[in-house]
Amino acid sequence: MSRDHQTEQQQPCNDVCSTCVPRWVILPDALHCASWLPLTRLAQTRPVVGTAVQAQYRGPPPGYGPPDGIPGSGPGNSGGFGSSDGSFRGGPDFGVNKATSYRTVHGILAAVAFAILFPIGAMTMRLVPGRAALWLHALTQLVAYVSFTAAVGLGIWLVREVRIPAAGGSLVRISVRPGFLGLASVTYSVSQYS
Amino acid sequence: MNISGINYHPIIGLVVFAALFFQPILGLIHHSRFKKLRRRQIWSHLHLWNGRVMVPLGIVNGGLGLHIAGATKGIKAAYGAVAGVLGGLWILVAIFSEVKRRRAAKQTVVNLSRRETRTDERRTKLADHGRARGDSQSS
Numbered sequence: 001m002s003r004d005h006q007t008e009q010q011q012p013c014n015d016v017c018s019t020c021v022p023r024w025v026i027l028p029d030a031l032h033c034a035s036w037l038p039l040t041r042l043a044q045t046r047p048v049v050g051t052a053v054q055a056q057y058r059g060p061p062p063g064y065g066p067p068d069g070i071p072g073s074g075p076g077n078s079g080g081f082g083s084s085d086g087s088f089r090g091g092p093d094f095g096v097n098k099a100t101s102y103r104t105v106h107g108i109l110a111a112v113a114f115a116i117l118f119p120i121g122a123m124t125m126r127l128v129p130g131r132a133a134l135w136l137h138a139l140t141q142l143v144a145y146v147s148f149t150a151a152v153g154l155g156i157w158l159v160r161e162v163r164i165p166a167a168g169g170s171l172v173r174i175s176v177r178p179g180f181l182g183l184a185s186v187t188y189s190v191s192q193y194s
Numbered sequence: 195m196n197i198s199g200i201n202y203h204p205i206i207g208l209v210v211f212a213a214l215f216f217q218p219i220l221g222l223i224h225h226s227r228f229k230k231l232r233r234r235q236i237w238s239h240l241h242l243w244n245g246r247v248m249v250p251l252g253i254v255n256g257g258l259g260l261h262i263a264g265a266t267k268g269i270k271a272a273y274g275a276v277a278g279v280l281g282g283l284w285i286l287v288a289i290f291s292e293v294k295r296r297r298a299a300k301q302t303v304v305n306l307s308r309r310e311t312r313t314d315e316r317r318t319k320l321a322d323h324g325r326a327r328g329d330s331q332s333s
Contacts, residue, residue: 103263107256107259107260107263107265110207110252110256110259111256111273111276111277113252114249114252114253114255114256114277115253115256115273115276115277115280115281116276116280118245118249118252119249119277119280119281119283119284120280122245122249122284122288123283123284123287123288126287126288126290126291127287134225138218138221141217141218141221142218145214145217145218148211148214148252149211152207152208152211155204155207156204159204171201171204172200172201172204172205173199173200173201
């Protein structure tokens with residue numbers, strides 16, 4: 001099914017995207033691109049079937065796996081996202097899998113730092129009695145900052161590496177609706193994971 | 195919802211990252227000065243307010259990141275709940291602690307002035323005066 005879409009849309013994509021000059025394209029234009037279209041089609045039409053692993057994603061590209069790198073085993077496993085037209089810098093080997101897992105880890109590290117560690121570390125100074133307060137505060141905040149530093153590193157990697165649309169797009173610009181940003185429709189929905 | 199334009203998520207993230215870089219340094223300076231003077235100096239307030247501004251900003255940035263990544267409601271709710279509860283607790287603890295601090299400081303000032311007037315009026319001995327000073331230092 002996805003293969004049909006790709007072969008169908010390969011030509012318009014090359015026509016449009018080879019002449020893509022602007023760094024960003026608004027959604028309707030971007031939809032001309034073959035690498036995007038199957039995703040959007042899939043997002044709309046793909047039934048939640050197959051393995052639980054496949055069902056984690058709303059609109060995954062064919063052959064698309066979960067963040068932990070297990071390859072998808074559902075139908076339409078042949079046409080890779082990054083390899084179809086080289087829409088990502090880094091060549092065919094550039095994995096959406098890799099980028100997605102990096103993004104997930106980026107989110108987890110930063111969320112743990114900001115939602116848990118930094119507030120707890122701030123409170124230790126007030127609540128812990130004696131000199132222990134100082135050291136516990138320093139230790140917690142330092143661990144939080146290290147976690148945040150790792151998240152920043154991954155975030156910088158994502159901004160540098162992910163190019164959507166292909167012609168010089170950047171995550172510093174949002175040109176599409178949420179869920180398509182950056183790692184185009186690699187929306188990770190745990191609610192469907194069961 | 196359609197969001198187009200500059201993606202503020204990485205920008206805010208880098209600003210917070212840069213600002214929090216100075217926290218350990220400010221904290222160390224604050225500590226060394228506080229140990230000597232037993233009073234908050236400019237470093238203390240910079241350290242306190244840098245954290246109070248930047249950490250909530252980072253929490254908001256996390257929500258923004260989840261939004262532009264198209265995270266599910268469940269994940270957003272979980273993040274909001276954890277960040278809200280711990281952030282709220284932090285605010286409460288900080289307020290209570292500050293109020294307690296102010297009260298203690300006020301009490302010290304009152305005690306001090308009371309003793310000073312007494313010493314002025316009665317012109318007590320030097321030993322008495324020394325005890326009052328010792329009290330004020332310890333509290």
